Amino acid sequence: MAFLKLDQENEKSPVTVWDRLSGTEREQVFAFCEEYKEFLDRGKTEREVVIAACKIALERGFIDIAGKGELVPGDRVFMVNRHKGMALAVIGHDPPERGIRLVGAHIDSPRLDLKPEPLYEDGYLGLFKTHYYGGIKKYHWVGVPLALHGVAVRQDGSKVQINVGESPGDPVFTVTDLLPHLSRDQMEKKMSEGIAGEALNLLVGGIPVEGGGAGRRIRQAVLNHLRDRFGIGEEDFISAEIEAVPAWAARDVGFDRGLLAAYGQDDRVCAYTALRALVGLDIPDRTAVVLLADKEEIGSAGNTGMQSAFLENFVAELIARRGGNHIDLRLRRCLSASSALSADVNAALDPNYEEVMDKLNAARIGRGVVLTRYTGTGGKKGSSEAGAEFVARVREIFNREGVFWQTGELGKVDQGGGGTIAYLLAAYNMDVVDCGVALLGMHSTFEVASKADIYMAYMAYGAFLRNA
Numbered sequence: 275m276a277f278l279k280l281d282q283e284n285e286k287s288p289v290t291v292w293d294r295l296s297g298t299e300r301e302q303v304f305a306f307c308e309e310y311k312e313f314l315d316r317g318k319t320e321r322e323v324v325i326a327a328c329k330i331a332l333e334r335g336f337i338d339i340a341g342k343g344e345l346v347p348g349d350r351v352f353m354v355n356r357h358k359g360m361a362l363a364v365i366g367h368d369p370p371e372r373g374i375r376l377v378g379a380h381i382d383s384p385r386l387d388l389k390p391e392p393l394y395e396d397g398y399l400g401l402f403k404t405h406y407y408g409g410i411k412k413y414h415w416v417g418v419p420l421a422l423h424g425v426a427v428r429q430d431g432s433k434v435q436i437n438v439g440e441s442p443g444d445p446v447f448t449v450t451d452l453l454p455h456l457s458r459d460q461m462e463k464k465m466s467e468g469i470a471g472e473a474l475n476l477l478v479g480g481i482p483v484e485g486g487g488a489g490r491r492i493r494q495a496v497l498n499h500l501r502d503r504f505g506i507g508e509e510d511f512i513s514a515e516i517e518a519v520p521a522w523a524a525r526d527v528g529f530d531r532g533l534l535a536a537y538g539q540d541d542r543v544c545a546y547t548a549l550r551a552l553v554g555l556d557i558p559d560r561t562a563v564v565l566l567a568d569k570e571e572i573g574s575a576g577n578t579g580m581q582s583a584f585l586e587n588f589v590a591e592l593i594a595r596r597g598g599n600h601i602d603l604r605l606r607r608c609l610s611a612s613s614a615l616s617a618d619v620n621a622a623l624d625p626n627y628e629e630v631m632d633k634l635n636a637a638r639i640g641r642g643v644v645l646t647r648y649t650g651t652g653g654k655k656g657s658s659e660a661g662a663e664f665v666a667r668v669r670e671i672f673n674r675e676g677v678f679w680q681t682g683e684l685g686k687v688d689q690g691g692g693g694t695i696a697y698l699l700a701a702y703n704m705d706v707v708d709c710g711v712a713l714l715g716m717h718s719t720f721e722v723a724s725k726a727d728i729y730m731a732y733m734a735y736g737a738f739l740r741n742a
């Protein structure tokens with residue numbers, strides 16, 4: 275694609291990525307996004323994304339690193355972390371001490387998790403208690419069809435996959451909202467208090483069993499259904515991970531189909547584009563790695579989150595299989611010499627809410643992949659802020675490789691803010707900068723991205739993995 279550095283000031287340079295794409299390139303963008311939509315529909319939880327990513331990797335010649343002895347340049351391997359995270363690599367020519375090129379994204383998204391003891395009956399209804407996961411606006415989750423996805427593990431270790439609400443004939447679940455006629459008190463509350471966390475209860479049943487005590491007959495009917503359909507009992511919910519997610523599919527938006535909306539694009543848009551970039555690589559000089567992490571939306575803690583040693587362990591496995599003894603110093607040298615993109619979404623300027631943005635430093639829909647030097651809140655707090663030298667290198671790669679890109683800050687100073695896994699990658703002493711797709715309605719149940727920007731993320735990650 276032709277090179278174009280898009281000017282930041284929209285008014286002075288009203289050019290979008292679309293203006294610079296040929297007819298053939300537009301067709302590539304649309305075709306790519308059809309495959310992306312399938313990926314989104316197959317992967318609505320971190321576990322499902324891992325399965326979908328493994329499928330793509332296996333089709334493109336990747337194998338589980340456990341089945342691999344010595345690694346040579348061109349080998350393609352992956353490692354899965356507890357079904358919820360994974361790392362993939364294409365082995366390069368250079369020795370490990372020269373570092374890896376890494377693109378790290380996360381595959382968890384905000385949702386409603388079932389509580390360990392979810393089931394109760396009230397008002398002649400069967401309900402599931404939920405505990406929301408990640409930063410949600412609770413009003414998005416009422417009055418909409420929800421599907422249940424997840425896994426229940428019985429105490430003998432056997433597993434039951436649960437996926438109800440996605441097939442056309444399936445029932446769905448929903449959280450009811452209060453009717454406007456009786457909402458006088460609710461409407462006077464602050465938005466953050468209008469819907470209580472403990473009111474996010476899923477409707478799961480309405481037909482009682484025959485006989486039995488008052489207030490327990492519908493609850494019993496739900497238990498019977500769970501036993502008959504899934505072979506699980508009430509205690510199995512304690513060892514289950516079941517998530518309520520929007521029951522709809524990814525859709526094109528607008529008459530021209532230039533936009534794509536779906537649940538969970540934060541951060542599966544970066545996960546998918548990074549994965550596609552990696553599987554398309556020829557043998558690189560430096561080893562190229564894509565990391566798909568869990569738990570970013572709740573602070574990256576836990577053994578599947580970015581704070582765990584998983585990435586470090588994966589790189590150690592790569593080094594150990596490249597010949598010579600594996601010594602700690604080789605791992606440290608590798609990590610310190612590495613460069614990374616923290617592949618996560620950013621906020622696009624929304625014409626309905628432009629007052630929260632500094633227009634000069636805001637990302638715009640359709641203006642390319644977004645490079646974000648720092649995130650953080652209240653004076654960049656929590657940000658790993660990329661160094662100028664590294665940002666210059668990345669900029670040079672994007673310009674040379676014809677990647678349409680822009681810069682974007684997450685909102686005005688002191689308006690709020692946020693973070694990504696960048697600071698945890700930086701903690702390995704590697705170079706890292708945030709780079710991803712700009713979204714409208716981030717963390718809503720129907721996040722919107724430009725198809726041109728999605729394709730530019732794919733191009734950017736490929737350019738980085740080949741050149742950084």
Ligand code: MN
Nearest residue numbers: 540541618619
């Ligand atoms: Mn994110």
Ligand code: MN
Nearest residue numbers: 540541571717
């Ligand atoms: Mn997020």
